[in-house]
Amino acid sequence: MTEEIRCIGCGSVIQTEQKDSLGYTPMSALKKGEETGEVYCQRCFRLRHYNEIQDVALTDDDFLRLLNEIGTKDALIVNVVDIFDFNGSLIPGLHRFAGNNPVLLVGNKVDILPKSLKRGKLTQWMKERAYEAGLRPTEVVLTSAKKNSEMIQLLETIEKHRQGRDVYVVGVTNVGKSTLINGIIKATAGLQDIITTSQFPGTTLDKIEIPLDDGHFLIDTPGIIHRHQMAHYLGKKDLRLISPTKEIKPKVYQLNAGQTLFLGGLARFDYIRGENQGLIAYVSNELNIHRTKLINADDFYAKHVGGLLQPPREDEVSEFPELVRYEFSVKEKTDIVFAGLGWITITEPGIVAGYAPKGVEVLKRKALI
Structure with missing residues (x-):
């Protein structure tokens, strides 16, 4: 051996x-x-x-062990979520493991959202969704790990809430947590020149401790794999395709009842009943959208998935989960959200359906824009 x-x-x-x-x-x-x-x-x-921290994935058991440990500490928990995939990046049951520790909810990647989306509205929506999941964050913060000024503001917020305690940064994979940690390191090193590589002890196999001024630590934890993330079903090339890196440009489609939009081969939107109207898609600028007739949509998908409808790629189709259908009645301006991909805004009443890979959520919410 x-x-x-x-x-x-x-x-x-x-x-x-x-x-x-x-x-x-x-x-x-x-x-x-x-x-x-x-x-x-x-x-x-x-x-x-x-000075770069890379995210690695923990198994569910490893992560539960880590969460249990955090619950026994006196610490501030910073839970990083992807604004673009809020439901897919919430940690299931985090509130049960936090103990009496305060949780700061940080929405990352705010830079990719259309400027027409008001921060206050998004923050309120995130707070409501967190409450539904049993989480009671002390504050909800929006940030971009790519902007130094945002990192300095985030550090100030962390300082306000930690009150002399250690800070645990937690998040599922692909929320940009490692980029955010690296942004904090860069901002802190630039400000105070207190961080050097030798000051990062990798204390155990599951966390890295970044020293703070008062002898406490900001502790980076590896990401947990969330089974219901769209990212879970994609290779790295396609993950880059669906994960926006620049501000999203809204795409407007005039649809009649009986028409379908395919978001690559990953998701599908059916306009079943209603007046002719303009629908707005908020997805990665790199993701191709195809329109077809609803009556032919099943055959169209079967014929073109992996080819015209990508991702998934041709060699991944056999492993890709089936698309599951969710039907919605729309009475006011509404977003149909495809977890991890984006959303389609419907402005007029109607009946619609959204499809996503089995295990990935399709949700209805009051329009954010």
């Missing part, structure tokens, strides 16, 4: 197969490390040399 090798930075078992899992290092780096006697996982290597 081969003796296991552990990362000297965080203690995780070194492995060379799964890039997004704990302990990953390329084989070439492992061989170099064995020669020098200093083997680091890629996450610790990048942290040590480039």
Whole structure:
């Protein structure tokens, strides 16, 4: 049996197969490390040399263990969610593990939303959804990990709520948590020059501690895989395709009843009954939308998924979940939300249906714009 090798930075078992899992290092780096006697996982290597924190995925059991530990501490919990995929990025049952600790809810990626979406309206909507999920955040903050000024404001908010305690940053995968942590490091290092790579002890295999001025720590935790994220079904290329990096440009479609829109091959919107109206799609600028007749939509999808309707790609179609249908009656200006993809705004009354991969939610909400 081969003796296991552990990362000297965080203690995780070194492995060379799964890039997004704990302990990953390329084989070439492992061989170099064995020669020098200093083997680091890629996450610790990048942290040590480039001040970059990479997110890795924990199993559900690992994450539950971590959450249970957080509940026993006196700490501020910073829960990072993706504004674009709010429901898909909420941590199920977080309120049960927080104990008496305050939770700061941080909506990341605000920079990609259309400027016509008012921050106050979005913050209120997030607060209402959090309450529905049993979470009672002390404050809801919108931010962009890409903007230094936003990171400084976020740090000030964290400072206001932590009151001399440690801070645990938690989030599911793909919410931009590692970018946000790196943004905080950059903003802090730029301001006070207090952070150097040597000050990031990878204390255990599941968290990294970033020292604060008063001897406490901002603790980065790996992301949990949320089974109901659209991202869970996509490869990295397609994930970049559906995850906007620039401000979304709304796309307007004039639809009659009996017409269908396909969002790539990932989701579908049927306009079943109602007057001719303009619908507005808020999705990644890179995602192609195809219009067809509702009567032909099933056959159209079966024929073109993986080809004209991408993602998924042709070689992924057999593994891709079936699309599940949700029907909605619309009486006022409404958003039909496809978790992880975006939403379609309906301005007039009608009957519509939304489809998404099995396990991914389609929701109705009062229009945010």
